[in-house]
Amino acid sequence: MAGRLRPLFWRSGLMCPGKQAGEINVHRVDRSQEQNPQHSEQASLYIHWPYCLKRCSYCNFNKYIPRSVDDDVMTECLQQETRTLLQLSQVSQISSVFFGGGTPSLARASTVAAVLETVSAHARLREHAEVTLEVNPAPAGRTALRDFVSAGVNRFSVGVQSLNEASLRVLGRDHDPQQALQTLAEARTLCPGRVSVDVMFGIPGQSVASWESELEEVLRVCDDHVSLYQLTLERGTHLYKQVQQGEVSMPADDVTASMYRSARNVLEQAGFLQYEVSNFARHNAVSTHNLGYWRAQPYIGVGPGAHGRFVPRALGVVHREARTQTLEPDVWMREVQQHGHATRRRIQLSQLGLLEEVLVMGLRMTEGISHQHWAAFSPEVSLHQVLEASADVQDLQQRGVLILDDRGLRCSWEGLALLDSILPVLLLELDTFFHTRRPADGQTER
Ligand SMILES: C[S@@+](CC[C@H](N)C(=O)[O-])C[C@H]1O[C@@H](n2cnc3c(N)ncnc32)[C@H](O)[C@@H]1O
Ligand code: SF4
Numbered sequence: 040m041a042g043r044l045r046p047l048f049w050r051s052g053l054m055c056p057g058k059q060a061g062e063i064n065v066h067r068v069d070r071s072q073e074q075n076p077q078h079s080e081q082a083s084l085y086i087h088w089p090y091c092l093k094r095c096s097y098c099n100f101n102k103y104i105p106r107s108v109d110d111d112v113m114t115e116c117l118q119q120e121t122r123t124l125l126q127l128s129q130v131s132q133i134s135s136v137f138f139g140g141g142t143p144s145l146a147r148a149s150t151v152a153a154v155l156e157t158v159s160a161h162a163r164l165r166e167h168a169e170v171t172l173e174v175n176p177a178p179a180g181r182t183a184l185r186d187f188v189s190a191g192v193n194r195f196s197v198g199v200q201s202l203n204e205a206s207l208r209v210l211g212r213d214h215d216p217q218q219a220l221q222t223l224a225e226a227r228t229l230c231p232g233r234v235s236v237d238v239m240f241g242i243p244g245q246s247v248a249s250w251e252s253e254l255e256e257v258l259r260v261c262d263d264h265v266s267l268y269q270l271t272l273e274r275g276t277h278l279y280k281q282v283q284q285g286e287v288s289m290p291a292d293d294v295t296a297s298m299y300r301s302a303r304n305v306l307e308q309a310g311f312l313q314y315e316v317s318n319f320a321r322h323n324a325v326s327t328h329n330l331g332y333w334r335a336q337p338y339i340g341v342g343p344g345a346h347g348r349f350v351p352r353a354l355g356v357v358h359r360e361a362r363t364q365t366l367e368p369d370v371w372m373r374e375v376q377q378h379g380h381a382t383r384r385r386i387q388l389s390q391l392g393l394l395e396e397v398l399v400m401g402l403r404m405t406e407g408i409s410h411q412h413w414a415a416f417s418p419e420v421s422l423h424q425v426l427e428a429s430a431d432v433q434d435l436q437q438r439g440v441l442i443l444d445d446r447g448l449r450c451s452w453e454g455l456a457l458l459d460s461i462l463p464v465l466l467l468e469l470d471t472f473f474h475t476r477r478p479a480d481g482q483t484e485r
Contacts, residue, residue, distance in 0.1 A: 079129040079350035079357070083331040084136045086117060086154055087342030088143035089368045092180055096211030096278040097270055101344035101366055102141040113368075114150040116375040118157040120341045120364070123379035125161045128339060128349045133162050135169040135328035138192070144174040148186035154341075155191040169194055169327045171235075176214040176222040184225050194233040194326075195226040196266070202256050203249070206242045209287065210270075211277065220260055227262050232324055235264035240302060241295040242270050243278075243287040250298045251305065258309050263324035267302055267317050269295055299456055316403045316455055333404050335397045335416065340364060343371040343381075348388070348396075359393060361386045390417075391473045398465055402458060407442070407449020422448050425472045431464045 091102045136158065138151060151172065158164050171194040172187050184195065201207050202216040214222075226234045238257055240250050257265065272279055272289055281287045290298075303313060311319035315333060318326065331338060337359065340347035347362040365371040365381040374381035388396070397416050401408035413422050426432045426443060435441035440454030441461060450458060 079337065079359075081132045081134055082128070082130040082337040082339050082349055083328050084121070084133050084158060085328075085338055085340045085342075085345055085347075086121070086136065086138045086143070087340070087345040087364075088138060088140040088146050089343040090145055091140065091142045091175075092145065092177065093213045094211065094277070096209065096281070097273065097276050099273040099276050100141070103368055105368075108145075110147050110150060112372055114147070114153050116372045117150065117154050117341060120375050120380045121154055121157045121339075122161055123375075124339045124341060124347065124349075124362075124382075125158070127351055127380070128337075129352050130337065130339060130349055131162055133158050133164050133168065133339075134336075135331065136164075136171070137328045138170075138172045140173055142175045143172055144181045144184075144187070146182070148182050148190040151187055151192060152190035167193075171196055171326065171328055173198065174222060174226060176219040177212075178218060178222075179213070184222075184229055188229050193230055194235070195230055196235040196237065196326075197223050197226055199223065199236045199257065200239050201242060202253055203245075205244060206239075206253075209243050209278075210239070223260055223262075232263050232322060234262035235266055235324075235326065236261050237266045237268060239268050239270050240298040241290050243282075243289055245290060245298075247294060247297045247301060251301055254302055254305050258305070263311075263321045264326065265306060265311060265319045267299070267306075267319070269299065296456065303452075313455075314405055316458060330404075333400045334412065335393070335400050343368045359388045361388055361392075391470065394469060395466055398469060399462055402448070402450055402462065402465070405449065405455065407447055409447040410445075411447075413447065420472070420477060426465065426468055429464075429468045432468060435461060435464060 087101070089101055089103050090105055090108055092104065094102075094104055136155065138146070138154075143151075155164065155170065170192050172192045173196045174184065175181065175198050187195075197219070199219045200210055200212055202219060204216060207215060223234065223236065236257060238254070245253075270289070272282060278287070282289060306313065306319045310321045312321065313319050314325055315329070318329065320326075335348075337349040338347055339349055340362065341364070343364060344366040345364045347364075348359055349362070350357060350359050361384075362382050363384040365374055365383045371381045394417055397408065397413065401412065408422065410422060422443065426448070432441065432443070435454075436443060440451055440457055442449050442451055442454075450461065454461060
């Protein structure tokens, strides 16, 4: 059984509609259990810059290729929405900030500085808070990286994607391997030990051997953090059309499974510790911002199409809400100018919805979900109570892909590669437990 790995579309608070691994139903509302308010005062912040210079063949993120960008209006709107959402939330401290996109390295450094100033004016920005900027290697239109550092950025995530000329062409990237290497070197000089690279595998034309040698090359030039994404064929993209028309073909599932397996081994041998399905770090250079998502900590999402999860300030409300901002940049700007923010959808997360997120996100991490972590969200019902009696869960444990012990719940090394097929089993158990076996309010099982 080859579990299909999905790239982590959530890592930047930008969830592409309809593509979340283990889709979460946030529509159910359950007021019977109050959610833990201790998680409401600190949050991370995601800022979405929606513009790119060119459309990559595989990408269906929320991005636009405009003729021109009004940087001043965009900056004011990002500041305004940051201000409003901070004021609407119970959040008083921001632990990390992530500028993602689109291509936020096309933004002006003064935009980044202005947003960070707004954060500091309306919340405490934690000392030495991680401030990440996604950077595209193409030099055209890009602000010098050193200006971003002066603006407050202290971590770069460079979208290398591939160091192979032919792969970059298939992906429709607007840079060559040399430009990627230059950008990486520049980023490393400015933020040593705090540079991540995004690399893709499962690209048409790639073999396990060519992928391995490409990864070896990445390892020779990279810093202390690597994010590996399996190329996913997304409907509506140019690549999708090309595959449909037989112009190119995607590698077979067993080939991509081998690529993932060998990459994990190669990275491990190079001293990188895998801490999440797609993420590897050495010298503990983990992304604290992304860890926040996987640990189901609150976050505020600002900008077109951004997502957030936080507790609103309204009197007496302790439930976390899922918020989605308007997708299209011009409409988003108009709404921000009119209402101070452009929240298109607000859904109160039910207790079950929240626990589903804790499960889906937490199992992406190699550490999994500790009992203490689970109890912070579910003080009344333990992981053992939810899962222990299930024959399907026992089967996963016997097959050695899932571990439920004194530490908590996690995937084994083999199991992490099969996460997408493990999660539906666990979500079904959780759902069934909630609807049939959950103790009445105020009671606990022994
Ligand atoms: C949407 S991009 C934004 C950052 C920047 N614009 C770039 O291209 O590097 C963030 C990451 O998502 C990943 N990504 C986007 N679409 C993907 C797909 N269809 N399959 C796998 N990974 C994808 C890429 O690895 C990329 O580095
Ligand atoms: S540059 Fe990044 S966000 Fe823009 S189209 Fe390419 S992959 Fe998507």
